[in-house]
Amino acid sequence: MADVTVPVTTTAAPADPNVGWVRRFLRATEIDPRLIGMVVALVLIWIVFHILSAWRLSPPGTFNWWSGVFLRPRNLWIMSVQTASIAVMATGMVLVIVTRNIDLSVGSILGFVGMLMAVTQVQILPQYLGFGHPLTWIIAVAVGVVAGALIGGLHGFLIAFVGIPSFIVTLGGLMVWRGAAWWITSGRTVAPMDSTYKLLGGGPAGALGANLTWLIGIAACVLVVGGLALARQRKVRFNLPRRPLWAETLVGAVVCAVIVGFVLLVNNYPWPPIIARNYAQANNIPIPEGGLFIAHGIAIPVLIALGVALVMTFIARRTRFGRYVFAIGGNPEAAELSGINTRWVTMKVFMLMGALVGIASTIATARLDSATNAAGTLDELYTIAAAVIGGTSLGGGVGTIAGAVLGAVLMQSLQSGMVLMGLETPLQQMVVGVVLVLAVALDTIYRRRARA
Amino acid sequence: MSANGSPLVEMRNIRLAFGGIHAVENVTITLYPGEVVGLVGHNGAGKSTLIKILSGAYRKDSGEILINGTPATINNPRDAKSYGIETIYQTLALTDNVDAAANMYLGRELLTRWGTLDDAAMEDATRKVMGRLNPHFRRFKDPVKALSGGQRQSIAIARAIHFNARILIMDEPTAALGPAETAQVGQLIRQLKSEGIGIFLISHDIHDVFDLGDRISVMKNGRLVATARTTEVTKDEVLGMIIMGNVPPKLQRPEVRA
Numbered sequence A: 001m002a003d004v005t006v007p008v009t010t011t012a013a014p015a016d017p018n019v020g021w022v023r024r025f026l027r028a029t030e031i032d033p034r035l036i037g038m039v040v041a042l043v044l045i046w047i048v049f050h051i052l053s054a055w056r057l058s059p060p061g062t063f064n065w066w067s068g069v070f071l072r073p074r075n076l077w078i079m080s081v082q083t084a085s086i087a088v089m090a091t092g093m094v095l096v097i098v099t100r101n102i103d104l105s106v107g108s109i110l111g112f113v114g115m116l117m118a119v120t121q122v123q124i125l126p127q128y129l130g131f132g133h134p135l136t137w138i139i140a141v142a143v144g145v146v147a148g149a150l151i152g153g154l155h156g157f158l159i160a161f162v163g164i165p166s167f168i169v170t171l172g173g174l175m176v177w178r179g180a181a182w183w184i185t186s187g188r189t190v191a192p193m194d195s196t197y198k199l200l201g202g203g204p205a206g207a208l209g210a211n212l213t214w215l216i217g218i219a220a221c222v223l224v225v226g227g228l229a230l231a232r233q234r235k236v237r238f239n240l241p242r243r244p245l246w247a248e249t250l251v252g253a254v255v256c257a258v259i260v261g262f263v264l265l266v267n268n269y270p271w272p273p274i275i276a277r278n279y280a281q282a283n284n285i286p287i288p289e290g291g292l293f294i295a296h297g298i299a300i301p302v303l304i305a306l307g308v309a310l311v312m313t314f315i316a317r318r319t320r321f322g323r324y325v326f327a328i329g330g331n332p333e334a335a336e337l338s339g340i341n342t343r344w345v346t347m348k349v350f351m352l353m354g355a356l357v358g359i360a361s362t363i364a365t366a367r368l369d370s371a372t373n374a375a376g377t378l379d380e381l382y383t384i385a386a387a388v389i390g391g392t393s394l395g396g397g398v399g400t401i402a403g404a405v406l407g408a409v410l411m412q413s414l415q416s417g418m419v420l421m422g423l424e425t426p427l428q429q430m431v432v433g434v435v436l437v438l439a440v441a442l443d444t445i446y447r448r449r450a451r452a
Numbered sequence B: 001m002s003a004n005g006s007p008l009v010e011m012r013n014i015r016l017a018f019g020g021i022h023a024v025e026n027v028t029i030t031l032y033p034g035e036v037v038g039l040v041g042h043n044g045a046g047k048s049t050l051i052k053i054l055s056g057a058y059r060k061d062s063g064e065i066l067i068n069g070t071p072a073t074i075n076n077p078r079d080a081k082s083y084g085i086e087t088i089y090q091t092l093a094l095t096d097n098v099d100a101a102a103n104m105y106l107g108r109e110l111l112t113r114w115g116t117l118d119d120a121a122m123e124d125a126t127r128k129v130m131g132r133l134n135p136h137f138r139r140f141k142d143p144v145k146a147l148s149g150g151q152r153q154s155i156a157i158a159r160a161i162h163f164n165a166r167i168l169i170m171d172e173p174t175a176a177l178g179p180a181e182t183a184q185v186g187q188l189i190r191q192l193k194s195e196g197i198g199i200f201l202i203s204h205d206i207h208d209v210f211d212l213g214d215r216i217s218v219m220k221n222g223r224l225v226a227t228a229r230t231t232e233v234t235k236d237e238v239l240g241m242i243i244m245g246n247v248p249p250k251l252q253r254p255e256v257r258a
């Protein structure tokens, strides 16, 4: 074909004086405005709950910001651990919903594979390895993840190749796997878990401590800056338009600031005095005046959730599979006509979802140090709500992993805040329900205005 | 016929029914290298259905497809692409929620050394192809949902010509284009033809078909009325075939009738 040289603009669109600075800023930084909206909503919720708790705990007729408990490291740390399990599942639910499907079975699968993992480590493995064997937790987690992937694969097969709507398949799954969770032990709770496995659920021992947390935080910052630089370098090589340097720097700086802020937060939540004292006595550490300060650092389940979110973002944005998932959601016929094996991609999405449920189940059962046949009840609703509040469109084709994680944090914030306020559980449910509808309403209005 | 040897494509006695509707009924058409065959007929005549069988979107009920004289198995779009068949669908078949480069490379993404999507390379190549087809196009970052009909159409065309097609199917490729862009597509068709590519061109515009086509196949109610060289029939005669199904006496030879 004829060679034609094409002039390529090397800078982003020229600044249009008619466009407001907010929009110009968003365009330069290439940030999704809805993500900013969510962060603002989240911060507002946090501040409101903090003020309410301060007001409740101040002497009558007075108000002292510092007596509030919501924004204290302790509360935020506990919230981060409570969010982890739903956040892990929400990252998979994004892909499920993006392909115009739904998965109502994740809560039941969580219960079922949790039971499987518990029986594996408490009843089966000790017969061969003895108690407390270092391999026990690894085998148990592998059993959970593989079982989850197989169950997801079965659902995916029925949906993609047999053609049964995902709503029906996973509604059936919701009932079947809940029953199966009961069936494994005839309803008996299995506890306690393997001592290493338990660490995956958090707690003072299940956190990494100050130094390791700093190390991870700094590594994450290096990764972010390196990733931005590498992406920019590729664009330079092809002479493609790119963000202005100030925008690139700002994005990197803000992300690193958030990481450092999070490290400072989790490193400011000390172990409870009794545990710290026992630890000091056991290790012959002198206890200083005013008690021993041992920081929790990042909790292992939170680290797992963040790692999952990172990997899932990579899968969604940087791999062929991720591209196909979004293409199928955008226009299934066009995806098929492009030669994409849409059925196989759909089946893989459900397998991935199942594997993530295995990870989430590990976190949930490790945190409770037990597996019950009711574990994960209603989790499917919270997971879907997290994804949807996070901007995933039920119409398919639209959604981000980061949004879903933020959605999970937002819901947990609401619940923790309401618990602090002493609200009854039914009232909490009502509030979460209203917020879900409100979030989707706002998103719908935003989209309609963006299109106009 | 224009070429010696076997045709590039031969679709023999193709049949496809949707329930009770015989969308394509015993149709035989051929295409030679470097040839443009215009496919004309009313809405609902079965043109899109016929070419979708060739592009792998539909499976025929019966009949045979031969590529370069050997029987071909086309069960899905991947099969068709493996025979070098590229298609611009009437509906364009774009995925609205991703950008131009993602659409152009959909199903054939460029990968980096590490097996990840090479978006920079794909955007670069897309800019070059689009520079030929639609030099004013700048919105490479927007999802194609936000683009105009003409811009979307040029992306669909870019996708079809970028991957070294040997057989190109164009179903109403200029439906959403203005006169200047339509002329550009005409020029493109001549260029591709000179490179030896065989083209099925479906168009509502009978002038276009006479202008660009070597032969014309007329369909009506799922059947082939007749195939004629553009030099041996007039536009009025073709219109007569489209509307009434009247085959001019000079064409009533067994080898050109279905």
Ligand SMILES: Nc1ncnc2c1ncn2[C@@H]1O[C@H](COP(=O)(O)OP(=O)(O)O)[C@@H](O)[C@H]1O
Pocket: B018, B021, B022, B023, B041, B042, B043, B044, B045, B046, B047, B048, B049, B050
């Ligand atoms: N997917 C389908 N399902 C059922 N009927 C169809 C389908 N596609 C086309 N048809 C029918 O087949 C006939 C031929 O349609 P089509 O090939 O689109 O005609 P054309 O492209 O010539 O306008 C029409 O009657 C149409 O309604």
Ligand SMILES: [Mg+2]
Pocket: B047, B048, B049, B090, B171
């Ligand atoms: Mg048509």
